Amino acid sequence: MSDLILPLIIGAVLFYGIYKDVDIYAVFVEGAMEGAKAAVKIFPYILAVIFAINLFINSEAEDFIVKLLTPVTSLVGFPPELLSLVIVKPLSGGGSLGVFQSILDNYGPDSYIGRSASVLMGSSETIFYTTAVYFGAVGIKNVKYTIKVGLIAHCASILAALFVSKYLF
Numbered sequence: 001m002s003d004l005i006l007p008l009i010i011g012a013v014l015f016y017g018i019y020k021d022v023d024i025y026a027v028f029v030e031g032a033m034e035g036a037k038a039a040v041k042i043f044p045y046i047l048a049v050i051f052a053i054n055l056f057i058n059s060e061a062e063d064f065i066v067k068l069l070t071p072v073t074s075l076v077g078f079p080p081e082l083l084s085l086v087i088v089k090p091l092s093g094g095g096s097l098g099v100f101q102s103i104l105d106n107y108g109p110d111s112y113i114g115r116s117a118s119v120l121m122g123s124s125e126t127i128f129y130t131t132a133v134y135f136g137a138v139g140i141k142n143v144k145y146t147i148k149v150g151l152i153a154h155c156a157s158i159l160a161a162l163f164v165s166k167y168l169f
Helices: 002-019 024-058 061-075 080-088 093-107 112-123 127-138 144-167
Strands: none
Touching (some): 061 080, 080 144, 112 144
16 A cells, blocks of 8 residues: 555645646746756865765774763763764765764664664764755755754653663663
């Protein structure tokens, strides 16, 4: 049944357009052109974010921050193995998937570290990437409050991931 949902929705839209005497092909082409314009408009923002993420990761700044924060996080009971994921997740979805996969390979999916990483991956967002792309697409320049709230939500997702993994699994 689920295989039929999308074709049924598309068919319903097409038949509704025919019923309302709409030139479906022309409307589709117009929408595709607007989508292409939007893609061209946000491309510089995507390129800038990808460049910044690669520069951050390849410059070993991430490793430096992990080494700097490990003693502090160990004191409060935060697993230092998750620091790379916590740092990379707000920056890059693809980069965080790589870090996540290495955590699962090293510690296993059923370990506390693996479960915490899994919950963290599902409960946090690529804050800087989505802010740059979506706000750039509509021309919003003042993003400081969005970034602050996003980082607060990221901290909440970290605490929630640790709590859920420790007490509910």
